[in-house]
Amino acid sequence: MRAIAKFLYGRRGFYLALLLLPPLLWLGTVYLGSLLALLMQSFYAIDEFTARIVPKLTLATYRQLVSHPANVDIILRTLGMAAAVTVMAAVVAFPIANYMARHASPRMKAVFYVGVMLPMWTSYLVKVYAWRLVLAKQGILFWFVDQLGLTPALDAALTTPVIGGPSLASSYLGMFIVFVYMWLPFMILPLTAALERVPQSLLQASADLGARPGQTFRNVVLPLALPGLAAGSVFTFSLTLGDYIIPSVVGAPGYFIGMMVYQQQGTVGNLPLAAAFSVVPIILIAIYLSLAKRLGAFDAL
């Protein structure tokens, strides 16, 4: 053992390669290999008569993906939801992150930190399920709204076209609430980190130069917080694009990309179409990442 260690200490390159080889082999073959397999499957197509996968490279599946208006609708719907969730998560996260980063006492900050971490790590499925209890027809939210005498307002929201539905648990509005809830901690944490790095002196300088608080916020704080917002938005955007549990548990009638992937490979048995559908979020996320990189998202991680 000692002899081996001595031998390796003198040969740093060899030592590094030896360390790196097992994990690299795993991620390289299992993960990258699977991604390649996914790409390959998406260039296969299904034989319409036998319903079997024909292992010959073709663009037929991608043609099917973009030529069906229903498929394009699914992509646009998912994209719209991801964008809306990202914006709302930023709006809700900002006061929390700002309080944590700049106002809270060390003790309070620890309380907030644990307070954000615990729900974030609480079982994902249990949280989705809990929201179904909250949003259900005779559920908790309904009861509170009724106690406050706001039932007409809720009814009005539910009869609004597109976002409405028979109840909150089966409407896009309800789904939107659950998505925002689920990814909120992923926005709060990088945003807090970015706000912590805003130098106090800049704010004092801004105030000294006669800026009103609103102006300081717009012209000093917001630009400096942008990397944090961008980093958080990568999570909210990417997680919404890929999720299929929330849309199927807190369901509105329309399909989402993730549900399509899950259903096509499962009940329908069209693995090529499922693969082609899952390439869509990869492309969208790649585009989003390159945009976020320009805003400095990776400096804030």
Next chain:
Amino acid sequence: MRSRGGRDWNAASFGQKLAAFAGLAFLHIPVWVIVLYAFTTEDRTYQFPPPGLTLRWFAVAFAREDIWAALRLSLSVASVATAMAILLGTLAAFALAHSRFRGREAITLLFVLPIALPGIITGIALLSAFKLGGIQPGFWTIVTGHATFCIVIVHNNVIARLRRLPQSWVEASMDLGADGVQTFRYVILPQIATALLAGGMLAFALSFDEIIVTLFTAGHEQTLPIWFFNELFRPRERPITNVVAVSVVLITMVPILLAYRLTRPREFESK
């Protein structure tokens, strides 16, 4: 210059404070809901407030063999996946912490990709590979999927700690005549032990709770999250679902809180 107590941007206004605390409360709604509903006497609807409270459902759930089977599978998958992740993730962290070489950026990217891309991509990609390779889904396909993202968690935890460990300590140890094994045993290991433990616990919790990848790789096997997911669409035994929900929350909270205590930022320790 404006005073700190004045209306400058630094002072938290009442509105800001309210928004922050309301946001924190919002984050905790589901946790309390789950706790409350595990005790409700109502077994058909989601009625609120519950008509009465009972402990009955815990006994009923306790006697269910299918839940225990799912729990056992989840625990063994999480144990194996965590063990693999600790080994592979630590090796990778040691290799990447202080080294510079060509292609390092690409390898670093590879080590974040499994959690940067949505889980559904990992799931469908693994399934595609299993289908192409003619591999039957089962215990080991589940472990394969879990180990892949657990490696990333352990790697991130350990590499963060290694970067904070001054290189001079290692050099000092070697200068004082310790060999590589001794340096690792007496200098490096004590420093990274808590990070390793925390990474392992987070990986375990993540694996125990994973559903998005697992639904693609499990075949007919039922982990606890898959059992739970199926229950959501078969709501005839809702009280049992509620009991399992609160139990899962309590079980996963232990490793999370321990991991937090082991790695918490120093700045919070104000005494």
